[in-house]
Amino acid sequence: MPATIRDVAKVSGVHVSTVSRTFSAPHLVNPSTRARVLDCAEQLGYRPNRAARALITGRTHNIGLIVADIANPFFPPLIKAAETHARGRDYHLFIADTNEDANVEEELVLALAKQVDGVLLCSPRMSNTQIERLSRDVPLVVVNRPVPGLPAVVMDHAQGARLAIEHLVGLGHTHIALLGGPRGSWTNREIRRSATLTARTASVELTVLGPNPPNEEGGSGQAEAVIRTGATAVLAYNDLMAVGLIDGLDSAGVAVPTQISVVGIDDTALSRRTRPTLTTVATPTAAAGRAAVDMLLAHGDDRRTTALVTLQTELVIRNSSGPAPTNI
Template sequence: MAVTIRDVAKASGVHISTVSRTFSAPHLVNPNTRSRVLACAEQLGYRPNRAARALITGRTYNIGLIVADIANPFFPPLIKAAESQARKHDHHIFVADTNEDPALEEEVVRALAKQVDGVLLCSPRMSNALIEQLSREVPLVVVNRQITGIPAVAMDVAGGARRAVDHLAGLGHRHIALVSGPRGSWTSREIRRSATSTARAANAELTIIGPNPPTEVGGLTVAEDVLRAGATAVLAYNDLMAIGLIEGLLAAGAHVPGDVSVVGIDDIMLSRLTRPKLTTVATPTAAAGRAAVDMLLAHGDDRRTTAHVHLQTELVIRDSTGPGPGPHSPADPGDVIAPGGVAS
């Protein structure tokens, strides 16, 4: 059925090894022979079988990409960028959705290990220790996590959270709620750490609500808690939760940003289309996808450096944040982007 290297060899009157070399070491074969072989291959529709090749070379030209939830709008741009970058280097990508389940993450990494050159673990929920162990079984790059010795692409959410809290404090908010994300999320811990210290420095009270599922529903259901806590401003773990939260607040009769200001994180496409448009911390997801693929592919050549790439974030001020009850200071102009602007 399928045409193999042997068919091409027969058709062009050479040994299979010559056909093989025509494709994987062209400089070792006579130009005339090569063009003859190529012509036959073309004519027969021959394509090398990568799985067979991988068996002996150890290189699969595949990459595993593991995310918590494909349907979370944070991930598609990352996946798209990673896939595109991978294909530029002639690699294909497996995508797996773990449904926020750490056990499934482990299982999937192991299941994929043999047929990939490496795995991109995006916003993993499993423990550092487990990640370290898995990275001994298959080359790993983590996105949104920092572990010594493991190549990583991390977004500066801490800086983003700091700017967000400063922004809120600057608007006069004295009591801020932090709606945190899922258990196991490094990002969530970073945000919490940064928000806590920033709030203290700004002399604002910080109420932490969570952990919560990082979804619209997750945000919706904490609206009550936010109001009960008496916070006049909220920083949410991500935009989806912020949007759900706004829905919940509106349903409970609170105005946004009149009564409560809301800041999200991620700047998903949605954020500039909701009413009010969401103030949020933009994270460079596409860049992260590209960088992660690049690190993974470089990893093989050069394992002396386990690089950690840091990507900047920026606060995008739109319409979901407004003055709080306290005195407000002008925001630091260095931190802000034109309100309502399309994210770059």
């Protein structure tokens, strides 16, 4: 029913190849016939079928984007940026949600492989081995985790953790708790490593808690444990946990930030909306989305590259952190 290239050819009285070239190689066709063809195409409402085109060119002009959980407020800004950026380059985005399941993840990459020119793997749960195997089927760019031999874009969490700890030290805190995230998370290891180092350098005590699930329950459930440590400040694995922790402290009658300061990571939209508003480490999620698209489009078909883009983080000071309470 929809007009094909043959319909346009018939109406405009030229061969299909000429119509094809009018769209994909305009400089090869005479301006006057090109005008005529375009006119007929317009008339018939013709639009090239990109899937058919992809069959022979090998380029679909589609990009796959796989995330663990769309509903996690960390991802939408990244997705939005990637989508807009890709569309500006005439690419469309396939988006899939794995529900944090590594098997679903693998299946999705395989299913998408033929329909896209590459896949953006955000915070993958698969093993490095699995990921490397998949990279033979389709170009991959990993986001939020470095995978040896594959292009990746990561946030400088080491820097972020350092900034956060230094901020707290500057406020006079001498005992800080680190509310760790999920086991096996590269980000978590980075934060821990950097926080430990920074605390040691500043000669303050650091107590590490975890692993914990990276959501609100993972924060609220650890409120008691945090209080028991005796720390006067906490750095949480992400904003969700920080917010949950504030809730838990609130329920336990502990005031934030007067009694305990709390710092999150990610600067999700959430952090501006809570009471108190959340001091947090801003990770450039939108920039990460754009960078990932760029890397994919740049590398084209040479799958194996060691390119690693590290994006800087930034401390955003709001109301959940304050001076250490003075001992009486």
